[in-house]
Amino acid sequence: MSLWRGLLRTSVGALLVLVLAVPARAYEVADDRGVVVSMQSPPQRIVSLLPSLTETVCELGACGRLVGVDRYSNWPAAVRSLPQVGGGLDPSIEAIVALKPDLVLVATSSRASERLRALGLKVLALEPKTGADALRVIGKLGHALNLPGSERLAQSIEEGVAAAARSVPSHLRGQRVYFEASPGPHAAGPSSFIGEMLTKLGLGNIISPELGPFPKINPEYVLRADPDLIMAGQRSTADLVARPGWRNLRAVQTQRVCIFDAAEVDVLVRPGPRMAEAAHLMAKCVSEKGAPAGATR
Known part of the structure; x- marks a missing residue:
């Protein structure tokens, strides 16, 4: 009996050595610039230079692999304690190299x-600009990081957006x-991911499609369009009503x-996620601030 146990241990040990000796299976990922990045094994030290990519890495369950982020990546809370390597457009190359990443995530811009790349780092350029792009990038990052769950994440996003759309009162x-x-x-134009979201919620957009996804506009443009509803961030608040004529906008007056x-x-x-x-x-904005039935034009 002891002889059989000895042979079994020897066989298992030999098999384990053989498995460990086999190199990880290489795979490739093409980024949004068409550059093919070859991976010998799933990256374990990642620097992300775009907040939406940072968030996606974390939502896929790989937050622990991040070793550095850009100055604007602030969610989830765990990334706030990571080294910051500058902005996405003006990162510190020296700081990135010092972190010894095996993958750097950047925007295509x-x-x-x-x-x-010239310094020998693997770089994956991904930049979601539309809702479909965001779902595609989730799948691509899931593949690059060799992680399951990208399809489930994409599906949950689509289901969440659909639920938000259903919550908007029909009137x-x-x-x-x-x-x-x-x-x-x-402004967010109709072709931007924000504009697409407005459309999915059953809302209109005063910005003409030909102006592009995020055009810089003349405030007079908004005066002429006289929107039913205005959405903006706090940084715009002080300037909003100070713009000539904007106090007369119906949305502001009501x-x-x-x-x-x-x-x-x-x-x-x-x-992103x-x-x-x-x-x-x-949807909450529309429900709380939207005009009463029959007030739209």
Whole structure:
């Protein structure tokens, strides 16, 4: 009996050595620039330079793999204690290299990609600009990090947005909205992920599609459109009614203006895993501030 046990232990030990000796199966991921990144094993030290990518990594269950983030990544709370390496467009290359990442996540608009690649780092450029992009990026990150759950996350987002849409009272659908994405003013056009969200909620958008996703507009444009409802962040509040003629807007006079705090703005302007929460914030705004039945034009 002891002989058989000895042989069994020897066989198991030999098998374990063999398994450990086999290198991890390599795989490839193509980023949004068409650059193919080869992975020998799932990355364990990740630097993220875009808040929506940071949030997606965490929602996929890999927050512990992050070793550095950009200065704007602030959710979930766990990432606030990580080293910051500058902004997404102007990161500190030296700080990133010092963290010894095996993968750096950047926006396609970042100018740092080529410099980081030249230094031998693996760089994945991903930038969701629409709702469909955000769901696609979730799947791509799930593949890059070799993590399950990306499909479930994408499905939960879609279901959450649909639930938010159902919560908008039928008599408030069709409201014409001006959504100020940032001071400037920069508006959210119909082709932006924010504009798409408004459409899914059954709302209109005063911005013409040909102006692009986030155009800088003349405040006179909003005066002429006279929206039913205004959505904006706190940073725009002081400037909003000080703009010439804006006190005469129907939305301002009837207090149909939703002002979102800084934390809510982060949710609203990041096309990532919190899009369902963003949809519910918009739906709540419509329900609480929307015009009574028959008041839309």
